Amino acid sequence: MDPMLIGMLAGLIGLALGTFGVLAYRVSERQRKILDVDAGEIALPAGAAEVLAVVGRAFVVVDAVDGVVRASPAAYAYGLVRGHTVVHKELLDMTAGVRRDGVILEKQLELPRGPLGQGTIIVQIRAAMLGEEFILLLADDRTEITRTEEIRNDFVANVSHELKTPVGAISLLAEALESSADDELAVRRFAKRMHKESGRLAALVQDIIELSRLQGASVTQQGGPVDVNAVITEAVDRSQLPAESKNISIVVGGRTEGRVFGDQDLLVTALRNLIDNAIRYSPPNTRVGIGVRSKEGLVAISVTDQGEGLSPEDQERVFERFYRVDAARSRHTGGTGLGLSIVKHVAANHGGEITLWSQPGQGSTFTLRLPEMEGQDDDAAEPASAPATARKPTLTHVPRATGATERGASA
Numbered sequence: 001m002d003p004m005l006i007g008m009l010a011g012l013i014g015l016a017l018g019t020f021g022v023l024a025y026r027v028s029e030r031q032r033k034i035l036d037v038d039a040g041e042i043a044l045p046a047g048a049a050e051v052l053a054v055v056g057r058a059f060v061v062v063d064a065v066d067g068v069v070r071a072s073p074a075a076y077a078y079g080l081v082r083g084h085t086v087v088h089k090e091l092l093d094m095t096a097g098v099r100r101d102g103v104i105l106e107k108q109l110e111l112p113r114g115p116l117g118q119g120t121i122i123v124q125i126r127a128a129m130l131g132e133e134f135i136l137l138l139a140d141d142r143t144e145i146t147r148t149e150e151i152r153n154d155f156v157a158n159v160s161h162e163l164k165t166p167v168g169a170i171s172l173l174a175e176a177l178e179s180s181a182d183d184e185l186a187v188r189r190f191a192k193r194m195h196k197e198s199g200r201l202a203a204l205v206q207d208i209i210e211l212s213r214l215q216g217a218s219v220t221q222q223g224g225p226v227d228v229n230a231v232i233t234e235a236v237d238r239s240q241l242p243a244e245s246k247n248i249s250i251v252v253g254g255r256t257e258g259r260v261f262g263d264q265d266l267l268v269t270a271l272r273n274l275i276d277n278a279i280r281y282s283p284p285n286t287r288v289g290i291g292v293r294s295k296e297g298l299v300a301i302s303v304t305d306q307g308e309g310l311s312p313e314d315q316e317r318v319f320e321r322f323y324r325v326d327a328a329r330s331r332h333t334g335g336t337g338l339g340l341s342i343v344k345h346v347a348a349n350h351g352g353e354i355t356l357w358s359q360p361g362q363g364s365t366f367t368l369r370l371p372e373m374e375g376q377d378d379d380a381a382e383p384a385s386a387p388a389t390a391r392k393p394t395l396t397h398v399p400r401a402t403g404a405t406e407r408g409a410s411a
Contacts (some may be wrong), residue, residue, distance in 0.1 A: 045131035166201040235271035272344035278305035310358040
């Protein structure tokens with residue numbers, strides 16, 4: 001064969017191999033840039049990484065095949081991403097829509113929080129193109145805001161329902177009075193019923209006002225040192241009239257010299273609600289016990305009754321607004337269903353808690369625990385930390401408990 005021809009063939013083969021090698025290198029480099037997630041060298045559009053670092057929301061960046069190339073810690077915490085995979089099909093549907101139509105999509109989704117349990121998270125998701133190759137998902141946690149709105153709407157609905165009952169009753173009684181003007185006995189009977197319903201309506205309105213005021217109160221800014229013994233004395237004094245009407249005696253045991261930081265009027269309101277509940281749901285000719293003690297930096301005030309007690313199922317719900325174990329009985333006794341909710345808010349505003357112990361047939365005990373003020377002088381602090389045996393015992397003859405029934409819920 002002609003040596004010149006052989007040289008030309010060799011040159012052509014070399015050129016072909018070189019061209020193929022360059023093309024193979026470029027394809028390999030492109031694939032490496034797209035798929036090499038672990039190396040952290042994904043080439044996002046200029047400035048995108050810096051913006052994502054300060055965006056303040058959970059974010060996920062996916063590639064052309066929905067593989068995760070970047071994700072914030074919050075995205076993992078929300079359960080949106082696991083490893084390099086987007087967990088939820090709803091999010092993948094959004095990325096497919098953005099990739100197909102090239103438009104920005106925004107949705108609010110309720111998604112499972114994790115692979116186990118029934119917990120969910122409500123997130124506002126915004127999906128948009130990021131450069132030519134990637135899609136960005138921005139997630140804003142709306143769980144607490146959404147649930148707060150639901151609670152508010154439920155509260156308004158419940159208030160409307162609760163107000164409708166006494167208002168309707170008063171309207172009907174007024175009509176009955178008008179048609180029975182010549183019957184003195186009927187007039188007296190209807191007037192007595194109207195007085196009862198108007199009193200119930202006034203109590204409900206007052207509790208709603210009180211609860212609204214509590215939710216906007218700032219004990220930190222408006223509070224001061226409060227003598228717990230004075231709170232108990234005032235609350236008992238305000239509850240004497242309903243106690244006497246049922247021949248129920250209120251017995252106070254124990255005393256503390258420690259003070260708490262807070263609003264005395266709010267604390268009196270909370271304790272009065274607990275005492276009134278205990279009176280309302282206790283049989284006539286019994287006792288309501290109030291015990292107080294200081295221990296380990298906490299002041300505990302317990303209110304014990306000798307009523308019917310609560311089932312475990314009811315104990316879990318008694319602090320909910322308008323919850324009643326026995327709605328018919330509560331309306332008969334004049335309960336509004338807001339008493340324990342008010343107590344719960346007062347306790348929370350003072351950095352404390354309200355707990356319940358109750359058993360059917362053994363009565364109930366609500367215990368309000370509040371942190372003692374720090375930095376009290378030695379004379380005041382010493383008695384507060386003295387052994388419990390140095391004080392009058394807290395009614396051992398009354399069944400001990402730490403909770404309430406619908407009673408508490410309807411104070």
